Amino acid sequence: MKDIRSDLHACTLCAQRFAATATMHQPNPVVWFQPGARLLIASQAPGMKVHRANTPFWDASGVRLRAWLGLDEEAFYDRSRVAIIPMAFCFPGYDAKGSDLPPPPVCAKTWRKYALAMVPDVRLTVLIGGHAMRYHLPDFTTVTQAVRDHDTHPAGTFALPHPSWRNTGWLKKNPWFEEEVLPRLRTAVAEVMT
Numbered sequence: 309m310k311d312i313r314s315d316l317h318a319c320t321l322c323a324q325r326f327a328a329t330a331t332m333h334q335p336n337p338v339v340w341f342q343p344g345a346r347l348l349i350a351s352q353a354p355g356m357k358v359h360r361a362n363t364p365f366w367d368a369s370g371v372r373l374r375a376w377l378g379l380d381e382e383a384f385y386d387r388s389r390v391a392i393i394p395m396a397f398c399f400p401g402y403d404a405k406g407s408d409l410p411p412p413p414v415c416a417k418t419w420r421k422y423a424l425a426m427v428p429d430v431r432l433t434v435l436i437g438g439h440a441m442r443y444h445l446p447d448f449t450t451v452t453q454a455v456r457d458h459d460t461h462p463a464g465t466f467a468l469p470h471p472s473w474r475n476t477g478w479l480k481k482n483p484w485f486e487e488e489v490l491p492r493l494r495t496a497v498a499e500v501m502t
């Protein structure tokens with residue numbers, strides 16, 4: 309297994325792309341994984357707060373995600389048990405409406421298989437949002453379908469909507485998520501964390 313973390317920290321492949329956004333920021337890969345982790349959070353990309361804090365899910369989305377998983381901050385940020393590997397390791401910038409841009413595809417093409425190879429002991433994968441679902445689920449169609457069909461995914465895989473406040477409307481429209489999916493998810497998380 310090749311340890312890519314130093315090279316990943318130093319990656320500047322998207323420097324020009326980020327310099328052309330409104331925030332004109334520099335690449336800042338948020339690297340949060342190590343061998344031995346049993347729970348994989350396969351997420352989307354850092355937001356601005358995470359970019360500044362250098363800590364994944366250090367924002368309101370993280371508060372909601374930890375509640376969904378049934379984990380406190382100490383457990384969630386324990387890299388010996390939890391790996392957080394997004395589809396892009398850097399904040400992509402904002403679009404014209406002020407939403408985060410999608411993760412640059414070059415990141416997953418360049419780094420993802422090597423990052424995943426560094427966590428061979430993962431027993432539970434939690435996919436966050438459509439970009440991660442498209443990568444990990446061969447039969448992906450829509451986020452709602454993937455979240456609802458949690459029984460049909462490869463063993464040890466859950467699909468979740470992004471925990472952003474932007475999905476609060478989705479959560480209200482789909483009460484089965486909190487009633488049916490979250491209890492099963494928390495049980496699965498508790499099993500791999502102990």
Ligand code: SF4
Pocket residue numbers: 316319320321322323335336337396397398412414415416418
């Ligand atoms: S998003 Fe990925 S590929 Fe682009 S600079 Fe950051 S680490 Fe490199």
